[in-house]
Amino acid sequence: MAEPPSWNSAYEGSPPWDIGEPQPEFVRLADTGKLHGQILDVGCGTGEQVILAARHGAEAMGVDIAELAIGRARAKAEERGISATFQVADVLHLDQLGRQFDVITDSGVFHVFDDEQRSVYVTSLRSALRRGGMYYMMCFSDRQPGDWGPRRVSQAELRTAFADGWSIWSIEPVKFTVAIDPNGAQAWLATIERI
Numbered sequence: 001m002a003e004p005p006s007w008n009s010a011y012e013g014s015p016p017w018d019i020g021e022p023q024p025e026f027v028r029l030a031d032t033g034k035l036h037g038q039i040l041d042v043g044c045g046t047g048e049q050v051i052l053a054a055r056h057g058a059e060a061m062g063v064d065i066a067e068l069a070i071g072r073a074r075a076k077a078e079e080r081g082i083s084a085t086f087q088v089a090d091v092l093h094l095d096q097l098g099r100q101f102d103v104i105t106d107s108g109v110f111h112v113f114d115d116e117q118r119s120v121y122v123t124s125l126r127s128a129l130r131r132g133g134m135y136y137m138m139c140f141s142d143r144q145p146g147d148w149g150p151r152r153v154s155q156a157e158l159r160t161a162f163a164d165g166w167s168i169w170s171i172e173p174v175k176f177t178v179a180i181d182p183n184g185a186q187a188w189l190a191t192i193e194r195i
């Protein structure tokens with residue numbers, strides 16, 4: 001499995017999305033009991049959302065294509081005494097994990113894909129999420145001004161991507177906390193059920 005050099009090299013330093021704690025929106029989900037059972041965090045980076053879920057009693061696993069990120073996640077979980085699983089894996093091929101989860105979380109992965117990869121990604125998610133399972137996703141929003149950063153995503157694009165075999169419960173305007181801007185970045189938080 002060859003990873004894009006950019007993802008691994010991003011973790012040679014400190015990428016702007018690695019804020020050293022979980023995104024506040026995922027803390028809210030955990031505090032309201034949404035992160036339960038067997039959870040998979042896709043594109044887990046250094047593992048903050050995985051550790052959060054594990055702290056709330058979930059059997060939590062994180063996957064990322066960047067080996068450096070997975071190494072940091074494992075070290076962080078060990079330092080904090082948290083039992084969680086981390087694995088180098090390609091989120092476009094989650095079927096290779098050979099299992100399904102109750103919940104999948106995604107903090108900043110969906111928006112990295114072009115249109116063609118997007119449909120592959122949604123199929124991959126479907127393979128790893130049990131029927132009736134929930135997918136909680138934060139992605140960069142088309143409400144974000146300017147043109148720096150990742151591709152902007154509209155609500156219409158989300159509804160199109162998850163039109164077949166999914167039920168969108170909500171798409172809420174929220175903000176990503178990022179290390180490079182104290183105001184954060186405009187995002188969508190989508191709650192989507194696999195049906």
